[in-house]
Amino acid sequence: MILVKSEALNKEITVEREIGRFGDPQKGPTIVVFAAIHGNEPSGVFALHEVFSKLKRLTVPFHGNIVALCGNHQALKNGKRYIRHDLNRIWEKENLDRIKNNGNGGVSVADEMSEQDYIYHRIEDIFKNHKPPFYFIDLHTTSSDSVPFITLNDTLRNREFAMHFPLPIILGIEEFLSGTLMSYINAVGPIAIGFEAGRHDDPASVENHISCLWLTLEAAGCLQKRDIPEYVHHYSNLSRQSLDGRKVFEIRFRYQRTETEEFEMLPGFKNFQRIKKTKLLARNFKGDILASESGRIFLPLYQNLGDDGFFIIREIKKFWLKVSARLRRYDAERLLKVLPGIEHHHCDKHCFKASKKIARWLVVDLFHLLGYRRLYSSATHHYFRRRRFDTKEPEISYQDLTQINI
Ligand SMILES: [Zn+2]
Numbered sequence: 001m002i003l004v005k006s007e008a009l010n011k012e013i014t015v016e017r018e019i020g021r022f023g024d025p026q027k028g029p030t031i032v033v034f035a036a037i038h039g040n041e042p043s044g045v046f047a048l049h050e051v052f053s054k055l056k057r058l059t060v061p062f063h064g065n066i067v068a069l070c071g072n073h074q075a076l077k078n079g080k081r082y083i084r085h086d087l088n089r090i091w092e093k094e095n096l097d098r099i100k101n102n103g104n105g106g107v108s109v110a111d112e113m114s115e116q117d118y119i120y121h122r123i124e125d126i127f128k129n130h131k132p133p134f135y136f137i138d139l140h141t142t143s144s145d146s147v148p149f150i151t152l153n154d155t156l157r158n159r160e161f162a163m164h165f166p167l168p169i170i171l172g173i174e175e176f177l178s179g180t181l182m183s184y185i186n187a188v189g190p191i192a193i194g195f196e197a198g199r200h201d202d203p204a205s206v207e208n209h210i211s212c213l214w215l216t217l218e219a220a221g222c223l224q225k226r227d228i229p230e231y232v233h234h235y236s237n238l239s240r241q242s243l244d245g246r247k248v249f250e251i252r253f254r255y256q257r258t259e260t261e262e263f264e265m266l267p268g269f270k271n272f273q274r275i276k277k278t279k280l281l282a283r284n285f286k287g288d289i290l291a292s293e294s295g296r297i298f299l300p301l302y303q304n305l306g307d308d309g310f311f312i313i314r315e316i317k318k319f320w321l322k323v324s325a326r327l328r329r330y331d332a333e334r335l336l337k338v339l340p341g342i343e344h345h346h347c348d349k350h351c352f353k354a355s356k357k358i359a360r361w362l363v364v365d366l367f368h369l370l371g372y373r374r375l376y377s378s379a380t381h382h383y384f385r386r387r388r389f390d391t392k393e394p395e396i397s398y399q400d401l402t403q404i405n406i
Contacts, residue, residue, distance in 0.1 A: 001014050001015065001016050002014065002015055002073060002076065002077040003015075003077075004036075004042050004045055004046075004076055004077070005042070005079075006042050006043070006046050006206065007201045008043065008046075008200075008201045008202055008203040008205065008206060009046060009203055009206060011046070013045070013046065013049055015045055015049075015070055015073075015076070016070070017069065017070050017073055017118065018067070018068070018069055018070070018122075019033075019035060019045060019048045019049070019052070019068040019069065019070055020048060020049070020052035020066075020067075020068050021065065021066065021067045021068070022052060022055045022056070022062070022065060022066050023062050023063075023064055023065030023066055023222065024064070024065055025065045025067075025129060025130040025131065026131060027063065027064050027065065027131055028064050028130075028131035028132050028133055028134075029063070029064040029065075029131075029132070029133050029134070029135060029220045029221055029222060030064060030065055030066075030067070030126065030130040030131060030132065030133075030134050030135070031064070031065070031066040031067070031134075031135045031136075031137065031216060031217070031220050031222065032066075032067050032068075032069070032123070032126055032134065032135070032136045032137070033048060033066065033067070033068040033069070033136075033137045033138075033139065033213070033216075034068075034069055034070075034071050034119075034136070034137070034138045034139065034181065035047070035048055035068065035069075035070060035071060035139045035209075036070055036071045036072060036073075036075075036076045036139075037071025037072055037087050037088045037138060037140070037181060038071070038072065038075070038081045038082065038086075038087070038088060038140065039071075039072040039074070039075025039076040039077070039078060039079065039080050039081055039082060039083075040075070040079055040080055040081045040200060041081075041139075041140055041141045041200055042076060042079075043139065043141045043197055043198075043200070043205040043206045043209050044139025044140070044141075044195075044197075044209050045070065045076070046206045046209075047139065047197075047206050047207075047209030047210045047212075047213060048068045048139075048209075048213065050206075050210055051210060051213045051214065052068070054229060058227070058229075060223070060224070060227035061224075061227070062222055062223060063221055063222050063223075064131070064220070064221070064222050065130060065222075066217070066222065067126060067130070069119065069122055071087055071088075071115070071119070071138075071181075072087045072112065072115050073115060073118075074111065074112075074115065075087070075112075081305065082112055083111045083112060084111040084112055085111065085112040085113070086112070087112045087115055087116060087181075088138075088177075088179070088180050088181055089177065089178065089179040089180065090112060090113075090116060090179050091116075091179045091180060091181050091183065091184035092178065092179045095113070095116060096120075096401075096402040096404065097402065098113070099116070099117055099120050099402055100402040119181070120401065123185075123401065124401055127401070132190075132393070133190070133191075133220075133393060134190035134191070135161070135190065135191050135192075135216070135219075135220045136182065136185045136190055136191065136192035136193075137192075137193060137194075137195065137212075137213075137216055138181060138182050138192070138193070138194040138195070139194075139195050139197065139209050139212070140194055140195065140196045140197070141196065141197050141198060141199060141200045141202075141205045142196055142198065142199060142200070142271070142299065143199070143200065143301070143302060143303040143305070144199060144271070144300065144302045144303075145198065145199050145202070145270065145271070146196065146198055146199065146270075146271035146272075146299075147167075147168070147198070147241045147242040147244070147271065147272065148167055148195065148196060148197050148198055148208045148212070148238060148241060148242070149167055149168045149169070149170060149196050149242075149271075149272075150162045150165060150167050150168070150169045150170065150193055150194065150195060150196075151169075151170045151173050151182075151193070151194040151196065152169065152170070152171065152182070152192070152193045152194065153171075153174050153182065153183055153186045153192070153373070153387060154171040154172055154250075154368070154371065154373075154387065155186065155191075155371070155387050155389060155390045155391075156325055156328060156329075156371070156390055156391050157191050157389065157390070157391065157392075157393070158186070158191055158192065158193055159171075159248070159321070159325075161191045161193065161219060162193055163246060164215065164218070164219035165212065165215055165219070165238065165246075166235060166238050166239035166242075166245035166246055167238055167239075167242065167245055167246070168242055168244040168245065168246070168247050168248075168249060168272065169246070169247070169248045169249065170249050170250075170251065170298070170313060171248060171249065171250045171251070171316070171368075172250045172251045172368065172373075173251060174373065175251070175373060175374050176251060176254045176308070176311070180194075182194050184404065186387070186389070187388065187404045187405065188394075188401060188404055189388070189389045189393060189394035190393075195208075195209065195212045197209045197212065207237060208237065208238065208241075210234070211233075211234035211235070211237045211238050212238070214228050214229075214230075214231065214234045215234060215235065215238070218231070242272075244272060247315050248315065248316045248321060249296065249298075249313040249314060249315050249316065250313065250314060250316055250368065251298070251311050251312075251313050252293060252295055252311075252312050252313060252314050253292050253293065253295075253311065253312040254308060254309075254310075254311050255281075255282070255289065255308070255309035255310050255311070256307055256308065256309065257284070257301070257307055257308070257309040258307070261284040261285055261286075262284050262285045263282060263283075263284045263289075263301070263309050264282060264283050264284070265281065265282045265300045265301050265302055265309065265310065266280060266281060266282055266283070269281070269297050269300040269310075270297075271297070271298060271299060271300070272296050272297070272298065272313075273296060273297050274294075274295075274296055275291050275294065275295065275296065275297050275312070276291065276294050277290075277291055277292070277293050277294045278290045278291060279291045281297065281300075281310060282309060282310065289309075291312060292312065293312060293314075294314075295312045295313055295314040296312070296313050296314070296315075297310055297311075297312065298310065298311040298312065298313040299311055320369065323369065324368075324369045324370070324371070327369065327370055328370060328371045328390055328391060329391055332370035332371060332372075332386070333349075333386075335370070336352060336367075336370065340358050341354055341355040341357070341358025341363075342354045342355075342363075345383060348385070350385050350386040350388070351375075351383065351384070351385045351386075352367070352372070352383070352384050352385075353381045353382070353383050353384075354367070354381060354382045354383075354384065355380060355381055356377075356379075356380055356381060356382065357380070363382060364382060367382075367384045370386075371386055371387055371390045372384035372385060372386050372387070373385055373386075373387055388405070
């Protein structure tokens with residue numbers, strides 16, 4: 001048990017690794033919420049505390065169950081983003097192998113690796129002992145002011161679930177950030193989305209997380225709208241903060257900064273602010289950094305932490321969202337196979353490589369439309385893999401969660 005302080009609320013609470021649970025695990029749906037996977041983001045912990053205390057006093061029917069887990073317990077105790085490793089960047093094959101082999105060859109692991117072991121085994125336990133369908137939610141906050149928004153891996157199932165919330169949705173962050181917990185969960189199969197509620201120490205972020213949690217309980221089918229205390233308040237709390245509610249954006253560009261380049265964002269940029277191509281955005285020791293294309297600025301860096309300087313995002317119009325959903329339900333691979341410059345890669349039938357020379361025509365956009373994630377690019381080719389479980393929930397049993405292709 002640890003003591004956690006919220007600067008925003010000027011309040012302290014004690015937190016176990018399991019923050020709370022409610023409902024009957026023998027009945028689905030099962031909602032699994034993570035808070036403070038970044039230890040300097042206590043907002044979600046306080047929001048869950050509040051929601052669980054209200055749930056316990058409710059006398060209306062509740063379907064299924066909800067479990068909430070603390071992410072980085074040690075870092076949360078110290079008020080730090082992480083101790084040695086970012087717990088939201090290490091859900092990759094080598095660490096799953098380590099878990100499978102029971103730690104580092106029997107040597108006990110320290111810091112985030114032990115946090116990861118704990119979370120892994122809890123997830124395994126939830127799949128064994130709770131009932132589907134499963135919904136995973138990850139609660140975050142940002143370093144600078146922002147309207148609340150949702151991030152997700154672009155599967156149609158994630159999109160559909162996220163559309164229940166009157167918030168802007170950002171697709172494709174996993175092409176830029178590897179090893180996130182929600183990407184791992186998606187690779188296992190369940191729906192998994194992230195809620196970014198606003199600035200770390202803003203009291204409104206806790207309120208936004210509370211609203212997100214009530215709306216999640218409704219969207220997953222645990223509670224009826226009419227049974228949720230102040231449902232209308234929670235819905236409008238989220239919808240009134242943004243003119244971009246329910247718009248879907250994709251990440252077009254990421255500026256990766258280095259420690260030594262003296263990167264400095266120009267002051268005053270707001271998250272989601274529109275920008276034109278060639279607009280001056282930042283400076284480093286070489287000079288001006290201009291927008292490579294028009295769109296919106298996303299997550300401009302105003303702290304001296306992390307290697308993302310800023311992103312540029314662009315709205316995907318409703319029409320293209322529909323086209324994309326249709327094509328994916330049809331058979332994307334048949335279409336790709338007849339296009340020049342595109343071929344299967346190795347023996348994995350979900351993996352394609354596209355020549356940069358021949359398939360010049362909007363090739364990345366085409367793959368995105370069809371539900372593929374860009375893995376990497378070489379000098380000559382882009383490499384893509386189709387996201388699994390795009391349109392259908394897997395029927396696999398969740399026995400060995402280390403054998404996941406991520
Ligand atoms: Zn975070």
